[in-house]
Structures are given as structure tokens and as C-alpha cells.
Amino acid sequence: MIVRERLTIDQIHSMYASGETTPSEVCRQTLERIDAGNGRLNALLCVTRESALARAAAMDAGIGEAITRKPLAGIPVVVKDNLCTAGIPTTCGSRMLEHYLPPYTATAVRRLLDAGAVLVGKANLDEYAMGGSTENSAFGPARNPWNEDYVPGGSSGGSAVAVAAGFVPVSLGSDTGGSIRQPASFCGLVGLKPTYGRVSRYGLVAFASSLDQIGPFSWNVRDSARVLGVIAGHDPHDSTSAAEPVGDYLSGLDGDLRGVRIGIPAECFAEGLDDEVRAAVESGIARLTARGAEIVEVSLPHMKYVIAVYYIIATAEASSNLARFDGVRYGFRADQARTLSELYRRTRDLGFGDEVKRRIMLGTFVLSSGYYDAYYEKAQRVRSMLVDDFAAAFAKCDAIITPTAPTPPFRIGEKSDHPLALYLGDIYTVTINLAGLPAINLPCGMSASGLPIGMQLIGNHFDEARLLRIASAAEQL
């Protein structure tokens, strides 16, 4: 096991304040840890060594003052490799974009940099964020630092590993159906998916546009809250980003849970839930009540449809979003194509991996004439019922707890031939994307084999401040 000391932003900033260390020093140590661990863990697809060192060095002189102005001054970070970074490869874990250099930087990354962060690398992922294990990367799977035979979860597996292995204190992932929360759960981290629209998607290579959100990984709630405060807020480049003001996510993080009502949906503790996970989540809930939280029963009657609904909507959008990868303007192009349609077919056949092709085909099918009403249209109707379910539930409580994943981490290769089994593992997380709600993974126990288990705390729309306060109180235990 190579899980390191749990780096936090506050630790680093206090060392900067006392003059104990400098951004250059922190950056060098970060690169050393990456050099030592990344070969085995395959968390990072690209390390931006020179630019990171140069940027850190430029901060050395004024760092004592910078930390009072910039929330991430001198903090090394990595971002998932589906976030565009100008002049730095952005591969999406795909052969299709192996040599692609974007000309612009994603808004969320831009905001991290503006807040003083030092980008040290781009994190491995399932190809185009499609998967739950990071085994679907064209550049090899990432490994779980708690046990390298196990998957770190996915699709933001590399971003989770980079924090869990102690490379960096915080990282960014993207979450379409659980791709931040599930790897956070598998790696023992805090992982936050904000409300849909809270963080700009501009520069995030789209998987499913109505579900995608960018969010942070960290060891504690406080660091995720800090990163959220940096990346959240309206962006004129993203019409779906919300005008809703950004809250003060750092204040009141150490309070207790008196008067807080926690909803427990029975549907999420029924069949299919692993016993170890159930026990860990129940102990997590028990610790919340010990701190004064009140438990209320809530109901999510449409839970049984969510996997079907999610895989219809997400693949439909993906089939359209990935149409632009056609070999015409950028990225991979198959040679020796004699006709236009051969160019398309060969480029996409050779450029995309199996899971991506599977989802494009599924999505193309559900949107086809004659099937649209039965699949896509109906899925949208169920989606709005699910939104209503949550609205009813939040009338009775402040936050809802479910497991994050129905099982502890699994072995690399264990489910590779069973896409449906993998899809079923998304049940608790996809629900939240469909409803557009914010949710956070909190570690709540360990499996018998020594791997982390997490629980999912769900908040109401744009209620991240309260969600983070409750999560923070819960982690004090």
C-alpha cells in the first residue's frame, strides 16, 4: 500500500505562512512522489513538469502574501484529462485524441489557475469518462493505491488516485453518473459533484451534457469546499451554468448536527446492496445521529427505473456529442480511406474503444425514428418524476444518505466482460445526476479486505453550503 500522508491545503498554506517551505519545494516534492508512484498506479497521463516548476518558482517570493488573497496559492493540482488545457495534451483517455492539443483552457481549470493553483498533470480516466473503473482508458488502467490489484473506480479514477496516493492535495474530476463520487468511495476520499449548473462545463469534453458536472477530490470536506468556491459560478460561455450566487462554502464547517434532518430512502437499502457496504453506511448514519441528527424516512419510488433511464439519456446525448470525432478537423484520422464514409467508419472504428462504441450504438438506437418515443421521450418523463420524488423528499429533510456504490472496490479485470454488472453499480449515483442535485462521498468504513467504503450525502439544488456543513460535521467523527 502506498497511501501517503494526507496532504491538505491548510497544511501547505501554514507551511508557506511560516516560511517553512516554498511553492518550488512543494512542487519538487510533488513531482518526486509522482515519479515514484505513477509508473505503477498510472494515475497521470501527462506530467507538466517544466511549466509547473516555472510557475511555482515565480510564486516563491510573494507566497506569504499570496495565500491571503488566493485560496489555492502554490497548491499543486491535477485535473482529469477530459478538461481542456491550452497547449497541454487533452486525450480523454482515447486514441482518438492521443495527440490533441486544445487551443483554450476550460473555465474550471482557468479558475483554479487564477486562484494560484499549480497544474502538475492530467489524470487518467475511462475513455471519454465512460466507465466506472478506469479500465476503459486507451492508455491502460489506473490502480487503487490501497491495493494495486483493485480498480480505483471511475471514470475519474486517475484524479482520485492522484490524491489518495499523496501526489496532490486536491484534483478535479467530472461526474456524469457517479464518476467523482464512486472513485472517491473506492479510494477513501471526499468527492463532490455539485448541482448541475453550479460549475461551468465550458472546456469539459462532453459525455452527456445534461448530466456532466465538474467537481473536486480531497481528503477532507474543507478542501473540497474551498475548491468548489473557486470553480463555482456563472460563466458566460456556458448557457447551462447558473446565475445563482456562489455561497460561502467555508463558513460554519465545524458545527454540530443538532436539528439536522437526514432522510433515508428505503429503496436504496434493499436488494443488491453488499452486506459490508450496508454495515459501513449504517454505522456512518449511527454516528450522525450520535451528533444530534434526526433520521426521517423518505421515499424515492422511481428508483427502480434509474439505470434504464440513465443509460438511455446518457448514451443518447453521448452518441451526438461524440459525432464530432470524425477525423476531419482534429484528432486521429484513419489513413487509406477511399471514400468519405470509409473515412468516418475507419476513423471511428480504430479511434474509439469498445465501451465508447457500445454507448454510441445504444444512444443512436434510442434516438432513432420509431424508437424515440418508447425510449428517449419516456426516459425524460421518468426523469422528471424522479425530480419530483426528490422535491417531496427534501420537503421532509435537509440531506439524504445512501450508499455511494453497492459494493466495495473490485479487482481489475473482474467485471471487464460484464458491462451490465458495471452499469448496475451506478444505481445510487446516476440518480443524483438525473435529478441534477449536489452530492458528496464521505468515507464511512473499510471492507474486510482493507479497501475503503463510502456513503453518499445528497443535498437540495444549489444547497451546497448546507450539504458541506453537514458533511463536515459528519467527518469530525
Add this chain to the structure above:
Amino acid sequence: MREGWEAVIGLEVHAQLNTSSKIFCGCSTVFGREANENTCPVCLGLPGALPVLNRQAVERAGKAALALNLRINRESIFARKNYFYPDLPKGYQISQYDRPFSESGTVEILTSERDEAGRPTEWVLKCFGITRAHIEEDAGKSVHDIGHPEKSHVDLNRAGTPLLEIVSEPDFRSSWEAYDYVNFLRRTLQYVDVCDGNMEEGNLRCDANVSVRRRGAERLGTRVEIKNVNSLRFLQKAIDYEIDRQIIEIESGGRIVQETRLWSDRENRTYTMRTKEDAHDYRYFPDPDLPPLEVSDEWVERLSSGLPELPEARRQRLMKQFDLSVEDASTLTSQRELADYYEGVVTASGNPRAAANWILSELLRELRLAAIGITRCRISAADLGAMIRLIDNGTISGKTAKDLFVEMFATGATPDEIVERKGLVQITDTGEIERVIDETIAANPKQVEGYRSGKTSLIGFFVGQVMKVTGGKANPQAVNEILKKKLG
């Protein structure tokens, strides 16, 4: 059309909205730049880029919809139309599908069949339905044959230009009705200043759906789509060709296949582009990157109150108010600026007939020769009106006016200025004219004799002489009368 047959025609017109920037990004829409100069991550369809709606495009679409009597939906939805083509950078076009920007309009326009020589036979007012007009983005252009026989190029400068697609009901029964309708659309869109309306440059493009059936039949025949016709005249010819082709096909025992055909203006015929078997399934679905487009009652109200008088209404008003023919009124209202000009001249001159004549015969010819539009004309409406008044009150002769007009057109000087400077005021003082006539008669005894012996055509000679002496300023009517009297 052949006896016993009826054609059914529907039209889809794509009008580029004349905004300064593209519909979903800030790139310029200026025509004629280097290939791919007007592009950015959004209109190049780069990974991660997102569309943001240009409100100026919505405003233009709103004006167009109101001018075409369409109902504007308070909420409309952008949808993705999915298909692969090299000049379609995202692999889908952002358009609208089952909830378009505007719907359900009827327009009443003057239309006429034409005789062999292309002259209108009889103008009648007819109503045509417009199903919908929705907002979408234009694609780029594929460029072939520039140096590489085996390579094609893509220019995305046009990609993302805002379009309004105007879909008619299948209400047209002849190619000339279609012609008059598209012409009407073009004029209307130009009037409200939302589209430049130039078919040759592609900022107005037209597809026609054509089918035929036996007269009296209820059921529609199989329709054929004619795509990408780049002039009004070709549209009319393509439809006529297609109607004939279909009737001949059916009469000779064949049947019509549903297909898309293209017009070849070189061969004067349509030919197959693709049949129904290779028709696309566009897999439309709401674009998750764009929220529903909402417009308020106040917004619609504001647009509506800002609309100018529309060309069809104006044409009919001018015909009634100033007693103009359909053709004259049509020409004068073909452009909003020209109609404004005409009404300006009428106001300044008080003579609608003369105003129409001067504009239609003299001014338009000069503008054409100078290759400029009415907006760049150096004669103001007030000056042309003043000139007509000078003729009407006898200050200058019609002949002088023609010279005056040419100078005004060239220099932009006012008629009073030129008349003053050149002393062009017509001599109406009969004493003065009599004096000149007396001198002329005295100086030309032979001609006087000839006239008196019956060669009355010699009157022209005397008029000419008098005019020569007076520098053309003598009132010709007065000259004639006095001459006749004196020559006896």
C-alpha cells in the same frame, strides 16, 4: 400545365439573418475573408466548446416572423439534427424541431401566371400558409478542385451563421406562384432589415417539394424535393420541369419515387441526388447545451411596434393612393428605401404621376448605369420633387429638365442652384418671345414663303431657330402659338 393535372408545391426557404456575429459565438459573419478566418472553438466544434445564443439573431428572427404574420412561441426549443458531413463540424446542426420559434402564418400576396414572353397575364390576390419559421445555424462549405484533384477542403467561415428556415404549406399550384411567393419573402425580409436576400450569394436559399395529381383527386402524389436552387428564375424553371417530368412519367405508366433532386442550369433539367433509401434519420432531440428560448409579451410587442409598413401593404396602398399600375407599384416598393424615396418625391412635388415617371424611367436607369443603389443616389427626394415642381409651374421646360436631371445626378447640386447658375429659367414673357420670333421671320424670308405656300412642317424649323436664340429657355407652347399666329 397539362389538362386534367394539378401540381402541389411546398417551399422551404433558408434566410441568413444579417447579424454582425454568428448565432452561437462571437465570430464575425463578414463575407469574403480567408478560409477559416472567422472561426473559434465554438464554431469549429472543438471538444468542450459550448454554444451561447446571440440575442440579436433572435430579434431578427422575431421581426421576420411578425412580418410574415407568424405566431411567435413564448418558449421554443433548440434541437440537434444529427448527420455526418465534413462541413458540419459538430456532427449535428443546432436547429429547432417540434417546438419551433414561430408557427401558423398566412400571407396574402399578388401573383400572376406569365405568358410566353414572361409578361404577367392577370394579377390576383392569393393567400398562402406558412407552417413555421425556426432558427438554426448554417453549415460551413466544402471546397473541391483547388489544386488537389483528390483532396477536398472545408471552410467554416459560414458555419454558425444564423438562419431562419421558413416552411410553407403545400399551397402553391404553379411555378409562378412559387416565384411570386419567394420574391415576396425576399422583399419582406429586406424591408424589415433581417436578411440581405441575395440568392446568388446564398443568403436566401430555397428548396421546393413538388408533386402532381389528377385534378379533383384528394390524395397527394409522391413528392420530390428539389434542393439548392440559387436563383428565383431557376427555381421557377426547375419546378416547371419537375411538374412536366412527373406528369409524363405517370401518363406513360411509370410512378414517382420519393427522392431529392438537384437542378442543373446548364442542362435545364433536374437530376437525382439521393433516393429515399439513403435518406437520413436525423435523430432530433432537444439540445442539452441550450435552455429553452423564452420571449416575453413585452418583447414581441416592442418588436411589433418597431416594424415598418410591409411591402405588400405598401404596394397596395400606393396603387390605390396614387393610382399606380401593379408593375409600377411593384417596382417602386421592391425596396424599402426606394419606396421611401418615391413617397418623398411625391410629397415634395405634389405630383405622384410625374414622380413615378421620373424614378422609373430616368432615375433607375442612371442608378443601374452607375451601378449604385438608391441609398447612394446624389439627388435627394426633396430635390427631385423640387425639379418636378419647376416643370409643373413652368419655370423650366421638360427638355431643360432632362439636362438638369443629368447634372443633378452627377453633382448632387440642387435644381435651384443649377437653374440660377446657368440661367435656365424658361422665358414665358411673350413680349420677349415675340421679339425673337419677329427677328427670326425677318431673317428667313425663304422659309416664310415656303410655309405660307403650304409647307407647314417648316414650323419645326422656326421653333428650332427660336430655341437656339433663347438657349432653349423659351416656353415651347408659347413659341408655337405666336409663330402660327405671325406666320398666318
